[in-house]
Amino acid sequence: MSAPDIRSAQRPDPDQPMVDIADYVADYTIDSTEAYDTARYMLLDSLGCAMLAMKFPECVKHLGPIVPGANLPGGTRVPGTSHELDPVQGAFAIGTQIRWLDFNDTWLAAEWGHPSDNLGAILSVADYLSRKAEREGGEPLTVRDVLGYAIKAHEIQGCYALKNSFNRVGQDHVILVRLASTAVATKMLGGDKDAITTAVSHSWIDNGALRTYRHAPNTGPRKSWAAGDACRRAVTHALNAAHKGVVGYPSALTAKTWGFYDVAFGGKPFEFERPFGSYVMENVLFKISFPAEFHAQTAVECAMQLHGEVADKIDQIEKIVIETQEAGCRIIDKTGPLANYADRDHCIQYMVAVPLIFGRLTAADYNDDVAADPRIDALRAKMEVVENEQFTKDYFDPDKRYIGNAVQVFFKDGTSTDKISIDYPIGHRRRRDEGIPVLLNKFEQALRGHLPARQVEAILDATADPAKLDAMPIHEFLALFTV
Numbered sequence: 399m400s401a402p403d404i405r406s407a408q409r410p411d412p413d414q415p416m417v418d419i420a421d422y423v424a425d426y427t428i429d430s431t432e433a434y435d436t437a438r439y440m441l442l443d444s445l446g447c448a449m450l451a452m453k454f455p456e457c458v459k460h461l462g463p464i465v466p467g468a469n470l471p472g473g474t475r476v477p478g479t480s481h482e483l484d485p486v487q488g489a490f491a492i493g494t495q496i497r498w499l500d501f502n503d504t505w506l507a508a509e510w511g512h513p514s515d516n517l518g519a520i521l522s523v524a525d526y527l528s529r530k531a532e533r534e535g536g537e538p539l540t541v542r543d544v545l546g547y548a549i550k551a552h553e554i555q556g557c558y559a560l561k562n563s564f565n566r567v568g569q570d571h572v573i574l575v576r577l578a579s580t581a582v583a584t585k586m587l588g589g590d591k592d593a594i595t596t597a598v599s600h601s602w603i604d605n606g607a608l609r610t611y612r613h614a615p616n617t618g619p620r621k622s623w624a625a626g627d628a629c630r631r632a633v634t635h636a637l638n639a640a641h642k643g644v645v646g647y648p649s650a651l652t653a654k655t656w657g658f659y660d661v662a663f664g665g666k667p668f669e670f671e672r673p674f675g676s677y678v679m680e681n682v683l684f685k686i687s688f689p690a691e692f693h694a695q696t697a698v699e700c701a702m703q704l705h706g707e708v709a710d711k712i713d714q715i716e717k718i719v720i721e722t723q724e725a726g727c728r729i730i731d732k733t734g735p736l737a738n739y740a741d742r743d744h745c746i747q748y749m750v751a752v753p754l755i756f757g758r759l760t761a762a763d764y765n766d767d768v769a770a771d772p773r774i775d776a777l778r779a780k781m782e783v784v785e786n787e788q789f790t791k792d793y794f795d796p797d798k799r800y801i802g803n804a805v806q807v808f809f810k811d812g813t814s815t816d817k818i819s820i821d822y823p824i825g826h827r828r829r830r831d832e833g834i835p836v837l838l839n840k841f842e843q844a845l846r847g848h849l850p851a852r853q854v855e856a857i858l859d860a861t862a863d864p865a866k867l868d869a870m871p872i873h874e875f876l877a878l879f880t881v
Contacts, residue, residue, distance in 0.1 A: 412595050412648040415668055416602075419554060420594035422674040423581045428549050433676035437545040437552075438864060440503055443684060443837055444514045445477055445879065446844035447502045448495035450761065452478045453847065457498040460623055461491040472529055474522045477879035478848055485526040489579075489633045493518020493626030499761045500622070500743050503825075504683045504692040505552075506793065506801060509559035510725065511571035513682060516551035518629030519579035520544055521876065523586045523636070528873035539586075541875055542868035547582045549679045554578035556678030560796075561669035565729075567662060569606035572628040577601050579632035589640035596646030597639035602658045603650050604631060614732055617741040671796065681799060684825030686836045689761045693726035694746045696820040697803035701753040703818050704807060708754055712773055714809050720750060721786035721804040721819070723793045731783040739764040747778040750805060792821065799826070853878060 428434070451457045461476050463469055464487055474488025475481065476495070483491060493515055496502050503514045521544065528538035555578040564573055577598065584597040607627075611620040638644040651658045652667075659665055688698045697720055708715065722731075732745040742748045742764040751774045752763050762768065789802035804819035824833045845854045857878045861867050867875070 410649050410652075412599070412646070413651040415651060416595050416598045416648075417591075418674070419577075419581050419598055420591040422554070423550055423585045423594055424591045426550070426674065428546055428676050430549075430676040430680060433549050433679040434542075434545055434868075435864070436679050436682060437548050438541075438867065439684070439834060439837055440514050440548065440552075440679070440682065441517070441541070441545065442841045442861060443686075444496045444502050444517050446841035447497075447499060448477050448492065449844040449848040449879075450501065451495045451498035454498060454761075456619060457494060457622065460494050460626070463487060464490075472533065474526045475876050475880050477876060478881060480881055483522075485522045486630055486633045486637070488522035488526065489519045489583075490623070490626040490630035491518075492521050493575075493629035494623040495626075497625040498622045499689045500691060501685050501689040501761070504685060505556045505559055505678060506683065506692060506725070506799065507556075507560045508563040508794075509565060509571050509574065510692070511555060511559055511574055512625065513552040513555045513578075513678060514548070515572070515575045515625035515629065516555065516579045516582070517548060518626050519583045519632045519636075520547050520551060520586070521872070522629070523583050523633060524872045525876050527586065528871055532871075532873060538871040538873055540868065541870050541872055544872050545868070547586060549676055550674075551578040551582045552678040552682060553674050553676060554581060556682075557670060557672060557674055558668065560671040564606060565609060567664060568608055568610075569662065570609035570612065570624060572624045573606035575625050576604065576628035576632045576635075579629050580635045583633050583636035584640050587636050587640035589636065592646070593639040595648075596644060597635045599647040599650040600635045600638070600644070601632065603647055605658065605662055611740075612744060613729070614734075614741070617744060618738060619740050621740055621744075681827050683799075683801070683823070683827075684833060684837055686825045686833050686840060687823070688749075688759045689743065689764075690749045690759060691730050691744050691746075692823075693723060693730055693801060694749045694803065695823040695825070696801055697722065697726075697746055697805055698749050698753055698759050699820050699823060700803055700805035700818040701750045702757065702759075704805060704815055705753055705755075705757040707815055708807050709757065711809065712755060712777070714811070715777065715780055716808045716810045718750070718754075718777065718781045718808070719804075719806050719817075720746060720781055720783045721789065721802075722746065722783060723789040723802065724785050725790075725793065726803070727783060727785050733778070736769065739766075742769060745778075746783060747781045748774065750781065751777040754807070789821075798822075801826075849879070849881065853881075 555574040580601040730746040792800035806817040808814040
């Protein structure tokens with residue numbers, strides 16, 4: 399068989415992975431009660447994370463119009479604020495709020511990421527469209543509609559992450575937020591399958607952001623607004639495809655020399671473990687107890703269990719051994735000085751040291767004042783981080799999706815604590831019954847920390863009955879968060 403003529407200007411049929419996304423977004427009917435129930439908790443948890451982020455000035459400064467005065471009355475509201483923005487900038491603001499504290503949901507596989515990041519685009523477009531429909535006598539989107547779009551965005555991002563590692567080629571996982579958000583936002587804006595395929599082709603042509611801002615020596619706060627940036631770009635692609643009829647690029651992935659596979663993915667095509675359905679939402683991991691990078695969640699839980707035994711003996715510690723998965727070793731094992739908040743919440747040693755000393759790990763514990771305590775770096779210097787091969791195996795097992803860690807403390811007198819080992823955190827699907835009450839308390843406390851009591855009560859009333867919430871127009875629900 400002869401090689402394809404790369405000089406030919408004949409446009410090919412669209413690449414199959416792009417067609418598969420368009421078919422799924424346009425045609426697939428979600429019939430999983432578990433997926434909708436989980437999506438509802440995901441929505442509340444994400445909005446709670448957004449309210450928690452309002453305590454951080456570095457986040458709040460990003461939430462208004464990108465150019466002062468560029469407001470859009472009747473546009474997208476930014477929860478917890480009075481901003482009304484165009485849906486592109488609204489997507490950035492909401493995505494930034496949800497992601498800022500590294501406290502929203504997580505998905506871990508060959509690639510990792512946070513599927514609820516897509517709510518930046520989904521909520522922005524939904525609020526804009528619903529408010530427009532209300533003004534024009536049309537039909538607004540409901541919360542149920544938003545949950546359906548979120549399930550599909552989770553599925554696209556998560557299914558791509560199962561077998562395809564973008565981090566191993568130096569790209570940040572928000573490339574999949576942009577992909578998923580582009581597809582569902584195009585559908586929300588009225589785009590058909592061709593428009594979705596076109597928009598997705600533009601998303602791939604963007605290539606990916608370098609993930610150097612997540613790693614030493616460049617770790618910095620861009621990682622907290624990177625998902626918002628992906629949502630913003632996604633809504634731009636969706637608007638261009640659905641409303642402006644831009645031309646698509648059918649072999650954006652497979653074009654020889656110039657396509658994504660050859661340029662950015664070592665010439666390899668994507669691999670897929672399963673067809674799109676509702677698997678990802680059903681199995682998504684919630685960060686409930688600790689605002690910590692997810693590979694360390696169970697390590698923090700182990701440290702919390704050990705706090706009572708070691709808190710009064712910190713100066714007697716000889717060494718601390720942390721066993722983790724291969725991914726944990728690769729991305730959050732850090733030695734030496736930590737430059738900022740973003741450096742600390744991606745350092746497993748820091749995230750273990752704080753609960754060992756203080757018996758807690760909150761978002762404020764990454765701030766400079768807490769980090770200045772000399773005991774933290776002294777403990778970090780005594781830590782050994784090693785891979786536990788069973789943790790790595792269970793991490794990739796599709797029937798487990800564990801995120802195991804173990805911590806053991808050794809003292810100078812030759813004694814030691816027991817090795818505390820936890821396979822999966824409270825936010826895992828196998829601990830839903832235990833985790834959901836904690837999640838709902840996290841949501842309520844986040845609301846009470848930022849909103850007036852009357853608004854909090856109105857939100858809690860609206861969210862108490864799932865059927866009532868699902869039927870609520872999304873712009874009316876989001877109005878409850880406006881200040």
